[in-house]
Amino acid sequence: AQSVTQLGSHVSVSEGALVLLRCNYSSSVPPYLFWYVQYPNQGLQLLLKYTSAATLVKGINGFEAEFKKSETSFHLTKPSAHMSDAAEYFCAVSVSNRDDKIIFGKGTRLHILP
Amino acid sequence: SQTIHQWPATLVQPVGSPLSLECTVEGTSNPNLYWYRQAAGRGLQLLFYSVGIGQISSEVPQNLSASRPQDRQFILSSKKLLLSDSGFYLCAWSGPYGYTFGSGTRLTVV
Numbered sequence: 001a002q003s004v005t006q007l008g009s010h011v012s013v014s015e016g017a018l019v020l021l022r023c024n025y026s027s028s029v030p031p032y033l034f035w036y037v038q039y040p041n042q043g044l045q046l047l048l049k050y051t052s053a054a055t056l057v058k059g060i061n062g063f064e065a066e067f068k069k070s071e072t073s074f075h076l077t078k079p080s081a082h083m084s085d086a087a088e089y090f091c092a093v094s095v096s097n098r099d100d101k102i103i104f105g106k107g108t109r110l111h112i113l114p
Numbered sequence: 115s116q117t118i119h120q121w122p123a124t125l126v127q128p129v130g131s132p133l134s135l136e137c138t139v140e141g142t143s144n145p146n147l148y149w150y151r152q153a154a155g156r157g158l159q160l161l162f163y164s165v166g167i168g169q170i171s172s173e174v175p176q177n178l179s180a181s182r183p184q185d186r187q188f189i190l191s192s193k194k195l196l197l198s199d200s201g202f203y204l205c206a207w208s209g210p211y212g213y214t215f216g217s218g219t220r221l222t223v224v
Contacts, residue, residue, distance in 0.1 A: 036213075036215075041202075041220060042218065043120075043204055044204070044215040046212050101160055102213055104157050
């Protein structure tokens with residue numbers, strides 16, 4: 001069975017500072033990994049996904065994530081936070097990128113301090 | 115292009131009343147469809163998924179049911195709402211680039 005654990009339900013960073021949102025996964029088979037962003041009262045939007053190609057994945061809005069098999073991690077980073085990055089972020093795992101149910105983490109709310 | 119529509123956006127219903135939330139997908143055929151519920155601090159919980167017309171799998175036993183009367187239509191229902199049914203409900207379909215989510219329905223049971 002697959003699962004993801006997001007460390008920290010709330011993370012606060014100053015505008016312009018590094019954003020680091022942590023995600024660890026558990027999977028019995030090579031996983032597909034995703035990061036989604038949710039703005040208030042909206043659906044989820046795909047930021048990026050890992051599908052066993054390059055281990056460093058670049059997404060939208062300047063975000064990227066690195067797949068580290070040895071650490072079973074898929075942390076999300078952005079070099080410089082912007083006020084518009086304030087949102088909730090979900091890490092997710094699946095055994096395929098289409099047909100299997102995605103399992104989501106509980107989410108991390110990112111707060112940007114002026 | 116593929117789009118997903120979900121309505122209504124917000125809903126306030128009394129305890130014991132029925133519920134019907136609708137989701138439709140355009141621009142694709144035979145999609146896998148999903149209903150998720152998001153409660154505060156609990157992340158996204160998969161409620162139902164469907165791989166075809168009339169085919170529904172339930173992930174969590176509860177007061178809700180789902181139906182898929184047409185290929186691109188997915189309906190979430192309840193005969194009698196409970197206070198614990200309050201939450202943010204999201205419909206999604208899965209394609210080659212991952213999941214695409216609807217804009218959600220905020221349900222408040224009072």
